[in-house]
Amino acid sequence: MSSFSDPKAIAGYAENAMRRVPGLVDVHRMAAVLLAESTPPEGRVLVVGAGGGMELKFFAESFPGWHFDGVDPSAEMLGVLKSEVQHPTRVA
Template sequence: MHRMTALLLQEQAPEDAHVLIVGAGGGLELKAIADARPKWRFTGVDPSTDMLDQARSTLNAAANRIRYHQGYMDDAPYGPYDGATCLLTLHFLEAEDRLRTLIEIRRRLKPGGVFVAAHHSFSKERQEIWLARNAAFVGTSGIPVEQVAKNIEAMKSSLPVLSPADDVELLRQAGFCDVELFYAAFTFKGWVCRKA
């Protein structure tokens, strides 16, 4: 997914792009894109100081190209940015907070700036089927059955997952256009769009 994201950003971003990474904690996404695009600069935003510290240690070699901001999108640096990503983060937010976050991301993009988002997205009517499929897939990687079951129960009780149609509608309400699905893997969906 990280390599796909870099390619989607590259389609419209200049050679010296400045990219906003929302939910940058841990640094894996930042590292993959920074390694793939050595001339790009990044601003990583995450509410967790501990996760940003982890990202700093993961990205030691690219430290001079990355700025970190501890906090939420409401107080994130304005850029403007050539592109932005938000991977595996939006499914933690209720629809109202998700829309506000998307609006804030869009405000920080240059006109025509590309945005890539990916997260859990499935219809409530088919929730049991998709979560069972997800559990079966995760189980094939050697994770104990009890842990898989616990993770699925946590998803059911605490993640405010929206349907793909609702996710697309929020992107449009936030002011993004040309919304296209680029990734689908069991409960995960990914979209690419741009600032209108």
């Protein structure tokens, strides 16, 4: 079973990512700064590998006027994204 369809792994995804990737919040911040250089205030952003929505949530909180399309091969992880991100986002 893939860890991206294992309910236990999915439940701890965000916590594990924060522990395993030093500076993850800073990576999100840097990505947001780079995106903001070329994304208009009401822009649309495609997030490939949206997974549990950690990056997308950060972007949505930082730029509430942006609209997002999140794609991921794991339907289970997209379910996490839908529950975590309270922003107009299309997922596939």
